Amino acid sequence: MNNIPNSPEAEQDVIGALLKDSQKSECRELLDDLCKDDFYSSAHGYTFDCIKHMVESKKQISLITVSDELERLGQLDYCGGFVYLAGMQKNFISFTALPGSVRIIKELKESRDLLALGENIQEAVNNKMNSNEILSNIDDSLKNISVNLSGRELEHIKESTNSWFDLLERREKSGGGIVGVSTGFEQLDQALGGFDEESLIVVGGAPSMGKTLFTQALTVNVGVDQNQNTMFFSMEMSGRQLYERFVSSLSNVSPKALRLARFNKEQLGRISNAVSTLDRSKIYQTDEQGLSVAQIRSKVRRHKEKHGDLKMIVIDYLGLMKLDKADRHDIAVGNITRGLKELAKEVKTPIVLIAQANRTSSRPNMRSLKDSSCIEADADVVMFVHRHEILEPDTELKGVTELIIAKDRHNDGNGTIYMEKVNGGFIELSTEQAAMMVQREENRLNPPREERQKGYKK
Numbered sequence: 001m002n003n004i005p006n007s008p009e010a011e012q013d014v015i016g017a018l019l020k021d022s023q024k025s026e027c028r029e030l031l032d033d034l035c036k037d038d039f040y041s042s043a044h045g046y047t048f049d050c051i052k053h054m055v056e057s058k059k060q061i062s063l064i065t066v067s068d069e070l071e072r073l074g075q076l077d078y079c080g081g082f083v084y085l086a087g088m089q090k091n092f093i094s095f096t097a098l099p100g101s102v103r104i105i106k107e108l109k110e111s112r113d114l115l116a117l118g119e120n121i122q123e124a125v126n127n128k129m130n131s132n133e134i135l136s137n138i139d140d141s142l143k144n145i146s147v148n149l150s151g152r153e154l155e156h157i158k159e160s161t162n163s164w165f166d167l168l169e170r171r172e173k174s175g176g177g178i179v180g181v182s183t184g185f186e187q188l189d190q191a192l193g194g195f196d197e198e199s200l201i202v203v204g205g206a207p208s209m210g211k212t213l214f215t216q217a218l219t220v221n222v223g224v225d226q227n228q229n230t231m232f233f234s235m236e237m238s239g240r241q242l243y244e245r246f247v248s249s250l251s252n253v254s255p256k257a258l259r260l261a262r263f264n265k266e267q268l269g270r271i272s273n274a275v276s277t278l279d280r281s282k283i284y285q286t287d288e289q290g291l292s293v294a295q296i297r298s299k300v301r302r303h304k305e306k307h308g309d310l311k312m313i314v315i316d317y318l319g320l321m322k323l324d325k326a327d328r329h330d331i332a333v334g335n336i337t338r339g340l341k342e343l344a345k346e347v348k349t350p351i352v353l354i355a356q357a358n359r360t361s362s363r364p365n366m367r368s369l370k371d372s373s374c375i376e377a378d379a380d381v382v383m384f385v386h387r388h389e390i391l392e393p394d395t396e397l398k399g400v401t402e403l404i405i406a407k408d409r410h411n412d413g414n415g416t417i418y419m420e421k422v423n424g425g426f427i428e429l430s431t432e433q434a435a436m437m438v439q440r441e442e443n444r445l446n447p448p449r450e451e452r453q454k455g456y457k458k
Contacts, residue, residue, distance in 0.1 A: 006040035010101040016092030022061040139294040184221020195350035205385040223283035228311035235320035250274035292322040293339035317354035334374030382407035396440040
């Protein structure tokens with residue numbers, strides 16, 4: 001007895017329709033909806049594929065022409081012969097009921113894929129495959145099964161009217177304030193309008209510029225100050241190192257003092273308060289190494305189901321994530337950024353992704369991003385963390401961190417925000433403070449004419 005889900009009648013109905021009149025609108029749609037692998041019968045799948053290629057080549061479709069083409073390919077007998085094809089054409093009844101047959105074929109294909117997945121899981125367990133790898137493969141397989149379905153029908157644009165008015169009302173109630181996730185930095189919120197839900201935010205920078213420190217400051221602002229659910233994936237630092245960074249930020253005790261355990265009684269009190277604050281926070285972290293997009297997606301889904309609303313996800317960093325197999329490195333990197341963008345849309349939570357930038361002698365820009373142009377293409381926001389003193393020790397911008405907004409897909413928030421690094425955190429500089437420092441740096445590089453000529457003798 002054959003227990004594998006399949007429907008010979010539905011498959012015969014589809015091929016009979018194509019032989020009857022492949023130009024009917026219902027037939028044109030099914031040629032787009034179905035593929036060879038959707039058919040359980042390999043003979044039916046091969047016949048369908050043959051007809052599809054003939055249609056794409058603008059060849060006439062009839063019982064005779066299809067039989068001739070299959071014979072030319074040496075597959076007519078394999079596909080049942082002329083009489084079998086004629087029977088499918090003759091037994092076809094209604095174009096109106098054809099979408100039902102297509103739906104049956106797609107649903108049964110999904111059922112077969114799920115059964116095959118179950119068998120693969122059992123085989124993997126029997127072969128003692130690593131459980132994390134099994135879970136990652138399951139997540140990828142389920143995603144592929146879901147993608148292979150036809151998905152939602154397109155809807156008229158008016159269907160978005162109500163949700164847009166809801167958003168507009170939220171904006172009005174906020175008094176023109178932040179509707180998305182507040183970063184906790186006033187100037188950054190004004191520039192971007194906060195982090196929009198479903199956004200992929202890339203934080204780039206050369207080594208030692210402070211990328212991780214900045215994203216930790218964001219995490220403190222959201223997970224501590226706002227008491228909102230936040231996830232931090234640390235693939236570069238251990239959980240203990242990350243924790244110490246958070247303590248430094250909240251206690252305003254330098255990382256060096258914490259490492260050497262040299263602090264006075266007053267500082268010890270601040271450290272104790274920082275620990276208590278972290279205990280009450282909604283920051284969740286993992287230092288698991290080399291995670292793939294599928295593994296991150298699985299963890300995020302489980303976390304959101306267990307802990308409820310999720311406000312921000314931070315991933316440190318792109319270069320340490322596990323790459324899927326691809327023809328080229330840049331394609332593999334692009335698959336990661338595309339997958340994270342899809343995840344942000346799915347869970348309606350902004351994802352902050354740290355990415356390395358090439359070290360240059362000038363301020364970074366889009367061309368500075370390493371690995372793939374897909375990073376720029378998939379990101380909604382690209383920001384660079386830059387410390388000019390790393391490149392120019394004599395700069396007047398010593399101690400200043402520049403946050404360069406290089407791309408803002410939705411708000412045109414391009415510009416630079418100047419911050420002062422204070423132990424494990426950042427304080428925004430006012431416009432006036434930043435302007436004075438930038439002017440002093442400009443004067444240093446290009447001194448006024450009278451200063452250049454001072455002491456000059458003919």
